[in-house]
Amino acid sequence: MPRAWKVLHLDEQLIVLDKPSGLLSVPGRGDDKYDSLAVQVAADYxxxxxxxxxxxxxxGVIVMAxxxxxxxxxxxxxxxRETSKRYVAIVAGQVADDSGRIELPLRKDFDHPPRHMVDPELxxxxxxxxxxxxxxxDATxxxxxxxxxxxxxLRVHLQAIGHPxxxxxxxxxxxxxxxxxxxMLHAQELEITHPASGKRMRFTAPAPF
Incomplete structure (x- = not known):
């Protein structure tokens, strides 16, 4: 199994990694979906x-204990919600404003798994x-x-405002x-409080695009 991930931080309590695109975080259903970050990292650590x-x-950035x-x-x-996360994405079209907030409730799309959907009621x-x-x-x-x-x-919210x-x-x-x-979605920053030291720590991985 190829090791395409990178170690950003390692100590006795936790390991922080830069996960590549195309690799599952944990095993999925079926033998063909067994290979994953969890399996590969546990084999080495x-x-x-x-x-x-x-x-x-x-x-992007992901932490394991x-x-x-x-x-x-x-x-x-x-x-x-005591962590802080920052992603970078390239979306279709020219987004008009400099900044904004998307507040749209989400649920599983039971008719089209594994998709999720906006549902104001449920x-x-x-x-x-x-x-x-x-x-x-033609992009932002x-x-x-x-x-x-x-x-x-993030994927559903951006699709919902017309910028997939x-x-x-x-x-x-x-x-x-x-x-x-x-x-074109990358988890660029993750900030946590270290459980052992109590120190606030920020980990970053530059976007590969």
């Missing part, structure tokens, strides 16, 4: 287990803040700061999907 996930096609207490404390930070609250990084030809590079952590949140992410196989029309060789 026994005991490491996922605290959170990134979509298969999303690259080595012991139950670290896992519990980091999981609580994610659940209680969806769970989901909030994404965004800022322009630069305008490109955005910084995305999710305030909640719903599955596929380039290369998105689930939420972009064919011409937008074909406009990039991968999903």
């Amino acid at each position: 026994p005991g490491a287990r996922n605290v959170h996930r990134l979509d298969r096609d999303t690259s 080595f012991d139950a207490e670290t896992h519990r404390q980091l999981s609580r930070q994610f659940e209680q 969806g769970k609250p989901a909030i994404t803040d965004w800022q322009i990084e630069t305008w490109l030809k 590079r955005l910084a995305l700061i999710p305030q909640t952590g719903r599955s596929h949140q 992410i380039l290369g998105d196989p689930l939420y972009s029309p064919p011409e937008i999907k074909a406009a990039a060789p991968r999903l």
Whole structure:
């Protein structure tokens, strides 16, 4: 199994990695979906287990814990929104404003798994803040700061406002999907409180696009 990920930080309690696009965070259903970041990292660093996930096609910063207490404390930070995350994305079209907020509740799209969808009545609250990084030809590079952590949140929110992410196989029309060789979404920064030291730590991985 090729090791395309990079170690950004390593200590006795946790390991922080830069996950490549195209690699599952954890094993999926079926033997063909067993290979994943969790499996590969645990083979090289026994005991490491996922605290959170990134979509298969999303690259970027992800943290894993080595012991139950670290896992519990980091999981609580994610659940209680005590972490800080920043993504970068390239989306279709010219986004008009310099910044904004998307507040659209989300739920699973049971008729089209594994997709998710906006549902004002049954969806769970989901909030994404965004800022322009630069305008490109027929596209815009955005910084995305999710305030909640719903599955596929950034992808669905950007599709919902008419600016799907380039290369998105689930939420972009064919011409937008074909406009990039991968999903143009990268988890650029993650800030956590270290469970052992109590120190606030920020980890970054430059976007590969």
